Amino acid sequence: MRRLGIYLTYDRQGIVDAYIGYMLKELKTCVEYLVVVCNGKNVVQGKDILENYADEIIYRENIGLDAGGFKEALIDFIGWEKISAYDELVLMNDSLFGPFCPMKRIFDEMDDRERVDFWGLSGHSVFRKEGIDSFPAHIQSFFLTIRSHMLHSDHFRDYWEKIPYFDTYERVVREYEMQFTHHFSRLGYTYSVYADIEANNSKNPANNYCQFRRIPYELIKKRNFPFLKKQQIADDKLDEQTQEELLQAIHYIEKGTDYDVSLIWKNIIRTLNITDLQRNLHLQYMIDSKQDYENFYSKPPCVRRAGCTTIHESQTGAFGISEFMPPNRRRNFHSKVMIIVCISHNQSSEAVAEYLNNLDMEIRVISDNGELLKDFEKHGYKCEVVAREHKINYLKSFHIYDAVCILNDVDLTSELRPSYIGKSYFFSIWNNLVKNKCHISGVLELFRTSPYLGILTSPQPNFGKYLGRLGEGWDGKFEEIYKIVNEKKINCQLSEDKPPFEKFENLWIRGSILKGLGNWKSEELQFLPYIWSYIAQDAGFYSGVVESSEYAAMNEVNMKYYLEQILELIRHSYGDFDDIVDLKKKISQARLHEFVQNHNHVLVYGTGVLARKYKELLPNPEAYIVSDGQLKLDELDGIPVKYLSEFDNIENYGIILCLNKKNQVDVAKRLKRHGVKDILCV
Numbered sequence: 001m002r003r004l005g006i007y008l009t010y011d012r013q014g015i016v017d018a019y020i021g022y023m024l025k026e027l028k029t030c031v032e033y034l035v036v037v038c039n040g041k042n043v044v045q046g047k048d049i050l051e052n053y054a055d056e057i058i059y060r061e062n063i064g065l066d067a068g069g070f071k072e073a074l075i076d077f078i079g080w081e082k083i084s085a086y087d088e089l090v091l092m093n094d095s096l097f098g099p100f101c102p103m104k105r106i107f108d109e110m111d112d113r114e115r116v117d118f119w120g121l122s123g124h125s126v127f128r129k130e131g132i133d134s135f136p137a138h139i140q141s142f143f144l145t146i147r148s149h150m151l152h153s154d155h156f157r158d159y160w161e162k163i164p165y166f167d168t169y170e171r172v173v174r175e176y177e178m179q180f181t182h183h184f185s186r187l188g189y190t191y192s193v194y195a196d197i198e199a200n201n202s203k204n205p206a207n208n209y210c211q212f213r214r215i216p217y218e219l220i221k222k223r224n225f226p227f228l229k230k231q232q233i234a235d236d237k238l239d240e241q242t243q244e245e246l247l248q249a250i251h252y253i254e255k256g257t258d259y260d261v262s263l264i265w266k267n268i269i270r271t272l273n274i275t276d277l278q279r280n281l282h283l284q285y286m287i288d289s290k291q292d293y294e295n296f297y298s299k300p301p302c303v304r305r306a307g308c309t310t311i312h313e314s315q316t317g318a319f320g321i322s323e324f325m326p327p328n329r330r331r332n333f334h335s336k337v338m339i340i341v342c343i344s345h346n347q348s349s350e351a352v353a354e355y356l357n358n359l360d361m362e363i364r365v366i367s368d369n370g371e372l373l374k375d376f377e378k379h380g381y382k383c384e385v386v387a388r389e390h391k392i393n394y395l396k397s398f399h400i401y402d403a404v405c406i407l408n409d410v411d412l413t414s415e416l417r418p419s420y421i422g423k424s425y426f427f428s429i430w431n432n433l434v435k436n437k438c439h440i441s442g443v444l445e446l447f448r449t450s451p452y453l454g455i456l457t458s459p460q461p462n463f464g465k466y467l468g469r470l471g472e473g474w475d476g477k478f479e480e481i482y483k484i485v486n487e488k489k490i491n492c493q494l495s496e497d498k499p500p501f502e503k504f505e506n507l508w509i510r511g512s513i514l515k516g517l518g519n520w521k522s523e524e525l526q527f528l529p530y531i532w533s534y535i536a537q538d539a540g541f542y543s544g545v546v547e548s549s550e551y552a553a554m555n556e557v558n559m560k561y562y563l564e565q566i567l568e569l570i571r572h573s574y575g576d577f578d579d580i581v582d583l584k585k586k587i588s589q590a591r592l593h594e595f596v597q598n599h600n601h602v603l604v605y606g607t608g609v610l611a612r613k614y615k616e617l618l619p620n621p622e623a624y625i626v627s628d629g630q631l632k633l634d635e636l637d638g639i640p641v642k643y644l645s646e647f648d649n650i651e652n653y654g655i656i657l658c659l660n661k662k663n664q665v666d667v668a669k670r671l672k673r674h675g676v677k678d679i680l681c682v
Helices: 018-028 047-053 065-078 103-112 154-162 169-186 216-222 244-256 262-271 274-280 349-356 370-378 388-396 419-433 437-449 464-469 478-487 522-538 549-574 580-597 609-613 661-673
Strands: 003-009 033-039 056-060 088-093 118-120 127-129 133-135 143-147 191-193 284-288 302-305 337-342 363-367 382-385 403-408 453-457 507-510 542-548 602-605 623-626 639-643 654-657 679-681
Touching: 003 018, 003 065, 018 033, 018 047, 018 088, 018 103, 018 262, 033 047, 033 065, 056 065, 065 154, 065 169, 154 169, 169 191, 216 244, 262 274, 274 522, 274 542, 284 437, 284 549, 337 349, 349 370, 349 419, 363 370, 370 382, 388 522, 403 419, 403 437, 419 464, 419 542, 419 549, 437 453, 437 507, 437 542, 453 522, 478 522, 507 522, 522 542, 542 549, 549 580, 580 654, 580 679, 654 661, 661 679
Parallel strands: 003 033, 003 088, 033 056, 118 191, 284 542, 337 363, 337 403, 363 382, 453 542, 602 623, 602 654, 623 639, 654 679
Antiparallel strands: 088 143, 118 143, 127 133, 284 302, 403 507, 453 507
């Protein structure tokens, strides 16, 4: 059996990570000749990984995405004459982590099954849902093996000769992935998939779903799919399900297979948005710190990830419980952990001292106003006056510590608002970061057992006036923050449509991250709370949220109350609903109706899935719009489709954006530059 393998990779930073090396090593055990296609002009890091396993490396511009890369490799670089010498062709892209079993086992098993003309690792069954979408059953195109009968056919050659270079990911999915299987099955070629997808398929095509996205843990453990898709880690799946599957899958890979899970963490921390990681991997931790101090020397505090199992296992190591032994049993404790308290208010010393007095560890109290430090000096705390513009350099000096906690006091007076509000805010910070010694032991145990955890902050407050601040996102500051991140060369995944999971000033941080803070101007410090998690990402770490079990229990009840109040108002205004998808639909319908009623001239930007989804709610828009240079239809359901540049008086229209969030942001900016004031995003 002679197999030819084509592996395609793309990384916008030009980096080849180690997980690709592992995949190529496994793939090389099954193919005689391996070609790697890099959809980029060069590789700036990791080229040696490719050279270790590839027989040939092809560099090209990312035209046509993976379908375009396969097309050029087959036609222009390898050529049909050389391909004719092989019995099978394997097409694979870099969107998979794994395999979690030997690749040879997969090929051997498929060779032992009933022979088909082509096969893949998994597939999607036929899907039809009225008013939403429809597509045929298909093999998912991240992995395809083409056998001799089909490989050497004119049909296969003609397909690749004629397939266009798609300009968007959506078109690749719709016109390549979803149609490849259907196209060749209509020509009489047979196919199958390695994974058992039938166990979760339905006779009702509206209930079939992408299984690697929704149930990765089940698919890996029970359904013969020894891979993890990168894409699903960034997907928001909270519309109709919880998100236990993804983290369960990663835990299973770590504990139940021989695969090095660090290969996954290193890549996703570098390439994915840190907000997606925090939400989709629910990087929120609870610490049971109700134990008495006298009792915790013999047993570490119970550290749990919210909704998951206990994760601590050891009492030793750099961040182990040994660091909290009594003074006569403790060694080098003061070289490990530092608490830095920043004082800005003149009546907070009593509340701050109540926590600090219970912490037997190294503490610094700082302020830019020496008067505010006098109470702390009287009680023997080491205090320093640090001007605001020197604060970052001061923090950087603690990079030699394993962990540093940065805390701020709060206005606890009633001068600006009732003092109970400030006291609740203070409690939400200090109780969750430095509740007591046992709690801090749990925080340090988290750092010890989670090598890619870089920052822990307290939960975002959601009471009083703080409720209204939830969802503010970048709060109009994205452009300034983007400029700062670029100037300081912070390597992170910054996106205007994905603000940080929290804006925070109080945190636990690995000391090593502080070393790379760079130089900050005084006027830039106001933006630092938005950037902390991206600084950690630049250093190769993810960020999370930590809370005491006491606070988590209370906050769960509070959030349920807030949610019930909000949903009651929504029902009163928009009627009953089934789930969050239905809720959003009802609100969108009401907003659309009001928008259309208030505008004599309405245009719809976009002709994709969202435009079709809402078309019944848009009575006779004058036209659909697409961006200049994009491929477009002449009309959609009898309504003309035009380019933006075809409108001389675009500012006189109300425009509805039926686009995804990222494109909404870009298009809204463009329309505002054209003078458009009335824009509605659905």
